Amino acid sequence: MASDRNTEKRIFEAAKAIFHERGYHGARMQEIARRAGINQSMLHYYFRSKEGLFEAVFRATAGEVLTPVFEVLSADLPLSEKLDRFVEIYIDQVSANPYAPGFLLEELSHHPDHLRRFAGDRGKVVFEKLAGEVREAVVRGELRPISPEDLFANLVALCLFPFIARPILQTVTGLDDDAYRSFLRRRKREVRRFIHHALKP
Amino acid sequence: MASDRNTEKRIFEAAKAIFHERGYHGARMQEIARRAGINQSMLHYYFRSKEGLFEAVFRATAGEVLTPVFEVLSADLPLSEKLDRFVEIYIDQVSANPYAPGFLLEELSHHPDHLRRFAGDRGKVVFEKLAGEVREAVVRGELRPISPEDLFANLVALCLFPFIARPILQTVTGLDDDAYRSFLRRRKREVRRFIHHALKP
DNA sequence: GTCTATAAGCAGATAGAC
DNA sequence: GTCTATCTGCTTATAGAC
Known part of the structure; x- marks a missing residue:
């Protein structure tokens, strides 16, 4: 038809x-x-089958979430600009798909190597580029001493956590739905500020 | 018997x-x-029933994870010491129960108000105390301007994320199991350092 | 309190007509 | 390609003996 x-x-x-x-x-x-x-x-x-349908959804979601990460990280930009753009693009991306990170994290916590089966070493390659830039910036004294792993973990954590932990953060802080949405909108600026302060030599 | x-x-x-x-x-x-x-x-x-059993596990886990948070946050300590102790105690707690945060987050993302039904307003009360201290510290110029909500979100995000996102972080960074365990052990110091840098006025 | 046997219901998957 | 009807297996839950 x-x-x-x-x-x-x-x-x-x-x-x-x-x-x-x-x-x-x-x-x-x-x-x-x-x-x-x-x-x-x-x-x-x-x-x-159900599994076939799920697999299609998983692949698409992983692509949506990871592609912008890979693109920004492999771009040719000064490190501090790169971090800014990462925050900018990533929070936009996740705002449009607020369920995606939780979905991926949940699936990966139950099947830890589901990702490797199709992302392969692409992530590792991109990360190595970033890692080199971080190490150089530290040597040049533009960055306080920090391992690339810690930097990357901090960066992604600050971007994603308010989305995946929304229910618990809303309960504790007492923000209602409107207030929380506005909190999320403000996050971009706060995360950028937080990161730059934290990375000053 | x-x-x-x-x-x-x-x-x-x-x-x-x-x-x-x-x-x-x-x-x-x-x-x-x-x-x-x-x-x-x-x-x-x-x-x-299955639901009864799950409910028991959920309550116990939520208690284990939240009790230390509430205790530290309501302690009578200078703010910066309080943040240090939070990181210290929380990462210890989660290291002993690495599945707990993911479990709670998953359940809460599917049933957002499951928590409120028994944690009630306890979280909100504790958070208000912290919020007051943060606002005062900002006024006194001991802290750069930051909202209590952002500070709290950042703090918890940095502590928890390496545990809940372990599979994806391990894939991207290429750390093997041993290396990742040692990465986690180093986190306490890194998170404290990151937070203090980021909060300097 | 602990077991074996079994009921009852549901979810994923297929057969076959149109 | 799309539908209705149905099969098969699994999962929770209960009955009832010891």
Whole structure:
């Protein structure tokens, strides 16, 4: 039929939403079908099995989240600009897909090497470039002594944590939904400021 | 029988391990029973249902993770010492239970107000104390301008993230298991250093 | 308290008509 | 390509003997 690609796309988008919200084991094929507005057997027609559907969603999500990271980190920019752009792009990216980081983290905590199976060594290569730049900047005295691993962990932690820990942070701080959204919008500036202060020699 | 409390305890510990590893939907009652070395119907004898067992594990885990936070934050200490002790105690606590933060975050992302149902306003009260101290320190010029919410988010993010994102950080940085363990051991010092640099006026 | 056996329900997957 | 109907296996939960 004419709805060929259309149906497949609708199924995929529905699956993405449900898997992101409920995780692999919490998701129900029937709920995905209902959300896509079609019959349950269509899911199997297009994606063979629940695992096949999940795999498609996982790959797409991992790509969306990691691609901008890899691009920024391998760009040819002075280190401090690179860190700024990382914060800028990454927080934008995650704001548009607030469930994605939690979804990936959850899946990877249960299947730690699911990522390596298709990201391969791409991450490692990009990271080595950054690591070299960090070490040089430290030697030149432009950066206080810090390991590349710590720097990278700090950077990503500050960007992602307010998204993945939203429920607990909202409970503790007492911010309501509106206030929390505005808190998230302000984060970009705060994270940049925090990082630059923390890295001054 | 004499094994009264003993059996209950064994079941609870097994359930804790399995729920932490697999989450609510991924956990199987049979696997919990096998791990506890008893029959599956015993689980229901002691804890009525899967949900009852999960609830017990969730409450205990939330208590373990949050109690030290609340204690440190409500202690009567100068702010900068308080932050140091927070890092110290929190990273120790999480090192002993590396699955706990991921487990709580996952559950809370699927059921955002599960926490409020028994932590109530305790978190908010403790946070307000900290918030007051932060605002005062900023006014006195001991701290660069920063909102209490950002400070708290940054603090917890830096402590927890290397634990919950271990698989992805290990893939990207290329650290093997031994190297990553040693990285985690070094974190306490790095986080303290990072925070003090970042908060200097 | 602890076991074995089994009921009851549900989820993923397939068959086959249109 | 899309639907309805149905199968199969697994999972939680209970009944009932010891």
